[in-house]
Amino acid sequence: MTTRGLMTYFAIRAITVCLLIDQIQSSPPLYVKPIEDESDYANVLKLSLLFYEAQRSGKLTDDNRISWRGDSGMNDRGLNGEDLTGGYYDAGDFVKFGFTMASTTTLLAWGAVSWPEAYAAAGQLEELRRAIKWATDYFMKCHVSEFVFYGQVGDFSLDHTFWGRPEELNTTRPSYKIDPEHPGSDLAGETAAALAASSIVFRDSDLEYSRLCTRHAKELYKFANTYRGLYHEAIRGAAQYYESTDYGDELAWAATWLFKATNDTRYLEDAEHHYQHFHLKERPNEFFYNKKVAGVQVLLAQMTGQPEYQNAARAFCDFTVWQQKRTPKGLLYIDKFGTLCHAANVAFLCLEAADSPQVGDSQAYREFAQEQIHYMLGGGGRSFVVGWGHNPPVQPHHAASSCPDLPAPCGWPEFDRKGPNPQILYGALVSGPDEADKYHDHREDYVYTEVTLDYNAGFTSALAGLLQLRVKSGT
Template sequence: MAAVWLSLLLLCVGQTNIIARAAGACVQSGVINEKSVWNQGMSANLNMKFPSAVNSWRVTMTFDRALTNFETWSATPSTSNNVVYTLDNLPYNGNQPAGASLSIAFNAHFASKAEVISVKMNGVEQCRGGVAGAGGAATTTTTTTTTTTPSTGSNNPPSSLPYDYQEVLRKSLLFYEAQRSGRLPSNNRIPWRGDSAMNDRGENGEDLTGGYYDAGDRVKFGLPMAASMTVLAWGAIDFASGYAGAGQSKYVKQAVKWGTDYFIKAHVGSTDFYGQCGNGDTDHAYWGRAEDMTMNRPCYKITASKPGSDLAGETAAALAAASILFKTSNPSYSATCLQHAKQMFQFADRHRGKYQDAIPNAGKFYSSSGYGDELAWAAAWLYRATNDQTYLDKAKGFFQEFSDLSGRPSEFSWDSKHAGVQLLMYQLTGESSYGSMVTQFCDWVKNNAPRSPKGMVYLNQWGSLRHVGNVAFICLVAAKKGLKSNAYENFAIQQLNYILGDGGRSYVVGFGKNPPVRPHHAGASCPDAPAPCGWDQLHTSEPNPHVLYGALVGGPDQYDAYEDKRSDYVKNEVALDYNAGFQSAIAGVLSL
C-alpha cells in the first residue's frame, strides 16, 4: 500500500460542473452499481478489478454531500467528515491475485440523494472525469450487508471474545431477510431479492403470500418455520440486551413478525391452518430464482378432520412467544398474536394427530416424531404470555400424559422440543424436578455427548452445526437461570467459537476466515437477472455470485471433515432452523 492516502476532495464553486460529470462517471463506468435507491438511502455495490496482485488494499470513496450513515460488512470503513470514506480490506479478502474482481456491498444513508463522485483504489482514481482508472470495473455483485439503526448499546463485542459476535448477529438477521417470500418491503436490504410467490393462495383463494422459504429451496414448510420463530422470539426476549447492544432489537422483531404475520394469514379458521405452500418434490426439480418460479404451488392445510397437533402446537408457541416480544412495543399486534395462539393451542389439543398424516408431502422432508412435546411447549408459552394457571396445569398434565417429556433428550430441534420445554418449565416454576431435567441434558452434551477431534459436539450428520447452536442456546438460558452458570457459559462459548473459526475456518457465510462461498442455495447461486440460471449453477465450482450473509451451513462430519461444495446438501445446506438457535446463542453470549 502507498504510504500516503489522498482522502479529501476539495470542493469549490468553480468545480460544480466537474463534480456533476464525475458523479455520473462512477455509475456509468460500473465502478458503482446502485442496486436500490429510496428516499433517504441506497444499497449499492463498489466493483473493483485488480490489475496486479496485492496483499492488502484501501479504497477512498468520496460523496458529493455528507451522509447520515454508512456501513459495509466487506471492508473496515472510517471517515472524519461523513463525505470521504476510507475502506480497508478485511483479513480474509486482502490478498487478491492479478485480474481478480471484488465487489463490496454497502448502504449509504442521506437527507437527500448523495452521489459517489470519486473512487480511488490504492491511490489510483477509478472513475473521475468519465474515464475509469487502471483498476477498471468488475461486474460481480454481492448482497447488501448493513444495518441502518444506530446501536442502543456498546458498538464493540466483549473484549474477551476472539470473534466479533455482534457482526455475526447482524449478519444472521440478514440471512432471514434473504429467505423472505412474498412482497418485499421498501427498505429491503438484500438487493438481489425481489417479490416472489405472489400467487400463493389457499383452497378458497385465501392470500398466503409472505412467510419464509425454508432453506436453499422455495417451499414454505410450516413446522420448521414455526419452530424457528419460537426460538428467535425466545432469544429476543431472554437475551434482549445482546440485541440492544448490537443495535439489532428492531431487526430481530422484524424477523419474527415476518413469520408470525404469515401464520396469522394462514390461520383461516379456528380449526383450519395452512401448514405448507409449495410441493417439495416439484420445487426441488427446479434450480433457479424464487422470483422466476412458474410451477404450480399448492398450499396444504390441517383441519379438525385432518389434524396436526405438532404443527398447530408449535405455531401456537411461536405466536405466544411473539405476543410477549411485542407486548410493549406493539400492544395491539401482541394481542392479535395471543388470540391466534390460544385458538391454535385449543385446535392442537382437542384434535390430536401428526401433521404429516394430513400433509403427506411435508412428511417426506420434515416428518414429525410426535406431538406431546409441542402440546406442552405451547401450553408453557401461553402460561408465560398470560400468567393463566390453566395453561400451566395443562403443561404439567402433558408431562404426565407423555412420559418421554421427563427423559433426557438427545437434541433440541424443530422436531424435538423436549429440552426446550423442560427448561421453560423450570424458568416458569423454579421446581427442582424440571431443573434436574435441564442439568441432566446440559451435563450430557457438555461431558458425554460425542465430540469431533477438534471438540465439536456431534449429535447428527444433518445440520451438525445447527445442533451445536441449539445446545449452546439451551445451556446459556439454563446458565442465566442459575444452573451451573460458569460451566454452561464456557461450554456454549467454546462451541460457538468452533463455528466461528476455532474449527479451522468459519462456517458462517460472509464472516471470518475462509467462510463458505458455495452454500447450497439456489437464489444465491444465480447471477443477476436477466442472466439465465439453472442446473449449471448448482454444479459450477465458482463461488455464488451473491453472498448469503449470515447463513450457517450444515457443517462438518464427526471427524471435522468439510468441503465447501454446493451440491452437498448435507454439509452445505442452509435453513431457517439452522440459524435460529445459533443466532439466539450469539445474543446470549453478548448478554453476559
C-alpha cells in the same frame, strides 16, 4: 424443503453413538481461541438476521437490504383462494414449511425475550422484531379459521425440478392444511408456541399486535389439544422431509409458552399434565424442530422453580457438556444433517439454563456454549458462517444466491458451476462438518453446505446470549 430430505432416497444417514467416555466432572478441553471483542458477536448477529431477510417470500418492503432479491410467491393461495403470500422459504429451495418456520420463530423469540439488551447493544432489536413479524404475519394469514391452518405452500418434488431465482419460479405451488378431520397437533402446537412467545416480544413496542398474536396462539393451542394427530399424516409430503414423531412435546411447549405470555394458570396446569401424560421427564439427547422436550424442561424450570424440572434441565445440560460425543476439535456431534444446528441449539438451551443458577453449573454451561459457537465462527480453523470470518463457505446449497445478477439467466448450469456463489448469502450457518471435522465446500454436497431457517435459529439466539454476558460484564 431442505435437500436434507433426500436422505430418504439415498439412505445417507449418520449414525450417532453417544460415547460415554469421560464420567469425571471436569471441564472439557477448550479447543478454540476466545473472541477478543464483543463486536464479533454483534456483527455475526447482524449477519444472521440478514440471512433471514434473504429468505423472505412475498411482497418485499421498500427498505429491503438484499439487492438480489425481489417480490416472489405472489400467487400463493389456499384451497379457497386465501392469501398465503409472505413467510419464509425454508432453505435453498422455495417450499414454505410451517412446522420448521414456527420452530425457528419460537427460538428467535425466546432469545429476544431473554436477552433484549444484547440485541439493543448490537443495534439489531428492531431488525429482530421485523424478522419475527415476517413469520407471525404469515402464520396469522394461514390461520384462516379457528380450526383450519395452512401448514405448507409448495411441493418439494415439483420445486426440485427448478433451480434459479424465486422471482422467476415457474412451478405449481399447491397448499396444504390441517383441520378437525385431518389434525396436526404438533404443527398447530408449535405455531401456538411461536405466536405466544412472539406476543411477549411485541408487548412493549406494539401492544395491539401482541394481543393479536396471543389470540391466535390460544385458538391454535385449543385446535392442537382438541383434535389430536400428527401433521404429516394430513400433509403427506412433509413426512419425507420434516417428519414429526410425536406431538406431546409440542402440546406441553405451547401450553408453557401461553402461560408465560398470559400468566393464566390453566395453561400451566395443561403443561404439567402433558409433561406427565406424555412422559417428558426422560433425558433427551437433542433439541430441534422434532424434539422439544429439553426446551419444555428448561422453560418449566425457569418459570416454576420446581425441583422436578430443574433436575431434568440439569440432567440434559450435564449430559451435553460432559458426556455427549464430540469431534476431534471439540464440536458437539449429534447428527451429520445439521451438525452445527444441533450444537448451536443445545448451546442456546444451556445458556438459558445457565441463567437459573439452581439448575446446574452455570459457568460450565456458558463455557460450553462459547466453545461451540466459537468453533462455528472459526475457532476450529475455518468459519462456517457465509460471508464472515476466515475461509467461510462460498458455495452454500442455495439456488437464489447461485444466480448471477440480472438480466443474466439462471438455471441448472449454475447448480453445476464450479466456484463461489455470485451472491453472498451473508450470515447463513451451513450444515457443517462431519464427525472428523472435515468439510466439503461444494454446492452439490448439501449434506455439508445446506442452509435452512432452523439451522440459524438457535445459533442466532446463542449469539445473543453470549453477547448479553459481555454487555452485562462491561467487557
